[in-house]
Amino acid sequence: MGFALPNGATVFVGQSAAAIAVTGVSNANGAVFTVATGHNLAVGDEVLISSGWSLIDSLVARVSAQTATSVTIGVIDSTNVSYFPAGSGVGSLKKISSWTEIPQITEVANSGGDQQYAQVQFLSDDRQRNVATYKAAKSQTFTMAHDSTLPIYARLTAADRSGETLALRMYVPKAKETRYWSAQASFNATPTTAVNSVETVQPAFAIQSRDMTFYKDAA
Structure with missing residues (x-):
């Protein structure tokens, strides 16, 4: 464990x-x-x-x-x-x-991927049955502190316009693990502004790869 x-x-x-x-x-x-x-x-x-x-x-x-x-x-x-x-x-x-970092991330939100079901009931049943059908599409949103000079702004803006599928990589040093997946980006560079709060933007990603791949650091 x-x-x-x-x-x-x-x-x-x-x-x-x-x-x-x-x-x-x-x-x-x-x-x-x-x-x-x-x-x-x-x-x-x-x-x-x-x-x-x-x-x-x-x-x-x-x-x-x-x-x-x-x-x-x-x-x-x-x-x-x-x-x-x-x-x-x-x-x-x-x-x-090449890789361009998404820096200054304050929050990561994942949604979707949950199992969907169809319900069926036979004449002899006194309760319904659940039959697994499909899993919902997955998406991911990063909240990052706003800085329009960052290289990631141009990269995400271009990807938003082209609709290309992007490779993404995450390295978690405490887990000594690199993770890969792919997604299509949606990016609005207009920051969210509130008094006494750091301005933020939220690049969103529609996950395209069915699975995430994992690689542990070499011993």
Whole structure:
């Protein structure tokens, strides 16, 4: 059992490089992505995945191995062909070329992701039954102290206009853990103003990746 405080954590928004075409993905614990020579991806590189497999589409992860024509993503277990139909995982990889910090964060709010249910009652039942249907879409809002000179303002404004899917990274030093996910940004640079309070803005993110990936620091 383990737990840690989030104090000292930092959050970053990624800038993606050009897409690298993926012509095939293996069904393996540690999925192997087939790419063309000259992909220039190295072990440890962070990538945003686009895939025909919806469970890993928009996932952000690290390269765990590579050859001249393949890239392995160790955190992906695609062995179950019921969820990962053979031959259907093609798409692309985008290397995260740089990161811009979201600084001065005072609050993090998460919403959505809760399980939805359909209710059914048979003639012989004296009570209704709940049948799990879908999970609600997830969103995340950061409250940050306003400073229009920060580089993140231009990055978020551009992402808001383009609608691009962004890679996000959070490092929690007390947990010795890096976390990755992806989202589309909505940003209004108009600060919230109140007497005797620090002015703030709230970049909001519509989560796109189904899962968050976790990497513990090397021992």
